[in-house]
Amino acid sequence: MLDQKQVLDRYYLETRCQLVEIAATLDRFDRAESQGEAPQDPRLDQIYASLELLSRSRTSADRSRRLLEMFSDPA
Amino acid sequence: MQIIQPHYHAIARTAQDYEKMAMSGVVAVAEPAFWAGFDRAYPETFIDYFRQISEFEPTRAAEYGIRHFCWVGVNPKEAENPPLSYEVLKHMPEFFKKPNVLGVGEIGFHKTTKNEEEIFEAQIELAMKYDQLILIHTPHLQDKIRGTKRTLEVLRHMNAPPERVWIDHVEEHTIREPLEQGYWVGFTLYPITKCSPKRAADMLEEYGHERILVNSSADWGPSDPFTLQECVLEYRRRGHSLQEAIEIFHNNPCRFLGQNPKWDIKPIKVETQEAESIETSTV
Incomplete structure (x- = not known):
C-alpha cells in the first residue's frame, strides 16, 4: 500500500486534470445557454x-x- | 478526412503509428527536435539526431504514404547547458538547407531560467537571420503562465514577426495573450494530465479557428497520437461541418507551415454536388 506522499506523487497530476475537465464541462454548459436554455x-x-x-x-x-x-x- | 499532425515525435514511436495514422487520414507530420528523456552530453549526439529526423524519418514515413517534415533546435531542458547549446547552434544552419526542415523548434522555456533565456534568444536570432519559422514550447504545468509571459516579452524585445511564430501547448489560461498579439498558438492533446480533446474543442468554439493549430501528444511518455482524431470527432459531433474541421486540422497547418516554401501541401476545400451532404458525411 502506498503512503500519503506516494499517493500524491502518483495521482496529483491526474486529479488536477480531472478537476479541470469538470470545470471545462461546467463552462461548456454555461456557454451553451446561447444555443438554448436547459x-x-x-x-x-x-x-x-x-x-x-x-x-x-x-x-x-x-x-x-x-x-x-x-x-x-x-x- | 485529410489530417496533418503538426507536432509529432516520430523517433519515439513505432511504425504502427504511421500505419494507423495513414489509415485514419494523416497525410503529413512535422517533427520538432525535443528532449530525449535524458540530457545529452555531446553536440555530436544532437547532430546525429538532426540527421535522423531530417534524413531517415522521411523514408520511414514514406513507407506509409505520409510526408515527413521536421524542425531543428535545442530544447528548453538542454538549453540549461549553454556551452553545449552554442556548439549545437553552430551546426543548425547546415540543416536549414535540408528539403524537409521547416525552422527552429521546439525552443523556449522549461523552468524559465537565465540560461534557458540566453539560449532561447540565441535561437530566435538564428531563426530570424536565416528566415526560418519558429516553434516555441511553453512549460506544461505550474510554470506555464510565467513561462508564457516571459516568452512573449522575449519575442517582443527581439521583434520576432508574430505571424511566423507558433507558441505551442497553450491552454485556457494562456491562449488569449498570444492570439491577441498575432502569434499562432497550438493545443497539445494528451490522454491524461494535460489538455484533452474535449477542452480543445471548447477552445475552438470559444476562440474560432484563426491561427490555431491542434496537435496530439506523441512522444516517449504517456501520450497518444490519436487524441488528434478524437478531437476531430469531438468537434464534428458538436455539429461543426466537415469544411470547418478541415480548416483546423488540415488547412491551418498548411497556412502556418506553408510560409516556408518547402511545405508544399496546400489547403483544401470540400466540394459536393449537394451542399447538404457536407453536413452528413462522416469524419
Whole structure:
C-alpha cells in the first residue's frame, strides 16, 4: 500500500486534470445557454452537490460511496 | 478526412503509428527536435539526431504514404547547458538547407531560467537571420503562465514577426495573450494530465479557428497520437461541418507551415454536388 506522499506523487497530476475537465464541462454548459436554455434539471444540482461534498477536506474517507449514493435513485 | 499532425515525435514511436495514422487520414507530420528523456552530453549526439529526423524519418514515413517534415533546435531542458547549446547552434544552419526542415523548434522555456533565456534568444536570432519559422514550447504545468509571459516579452524585445511564430501547448489560461498579439498558438492533446480533446474543442468554439493549430501528444511518455482524431470527432459531433474541421486540422497547418516554401501541401476545400451532404458525411 502506498503512503500519503506516494499517493500524491502518483495521482496529483491526474486529479488536477480531472478537476479541470469538470470545470471545462461546467463552462461548456454555461456557454451553451446561447444555443438554448436547459429546463430545470436535477443532474446539474447533483453535480454541484457532489462538488460541495468533495470540497470538505476533513470528512470520512468514503467520498466515492457517498457520491455514488448521491447519484442513485432512492432505494 | 485529410489530417496533418503538426507536432509529432516520430523517433519515439513505432511504425504502427504511421500505419494507423495513414489509415485514419494523416497525410503529413512535422517533427520538432525535443528532449530525449535524458540530457545529452555531446553536440555530436544532437547532430546525429538532426540527421535522423531530417534524413531517415522521411523514408520511414514514406513507407506509409505520409510526408515527413521536421524542425531543428535545442530544447528548453538542454538549453540549461549553454556551452553545449552554442556548439549545437553552430551546426543548425547546415540543416536549414535540408528539403524537409521547416525552422527552429521546439525552443523556449522549461523552468524559465537565465540560461534557458540566453539560449532561447540565441535561437530566435538564428531563426530570424536565416528566415526560418519558429516553434516555441511553453512549460506544461505550474510554470506555464510565467513561462508564457516571459516568452512573449522575449519575442517582443527581439521583434520576432508574430505571424511566423507558433507558441505551442497553450491552454485556457494562456491562449488569449498570444492570439491577441498575432502569434499562432497550438493545443497539445494528451490522454491524461494535460489538455484533452474535449477542452480543445471548447477552445475552438470559444476562440474560432484563426491561427490555431491542434496537435496530439506523441512522444516517449504517456501520450497518444490519436487524441488528434478524437478531437476531430469531438468537434464534428458538436455539429461543426466537415469544411470547418478541415480548416483546423488540415488547412491551418498548411497556412502556418506553408510560409516556408518547402511545405508544399496546400489547403483544401470540400466540394459536393449537394451542399447538404457536407453536413452528413462522416469524419
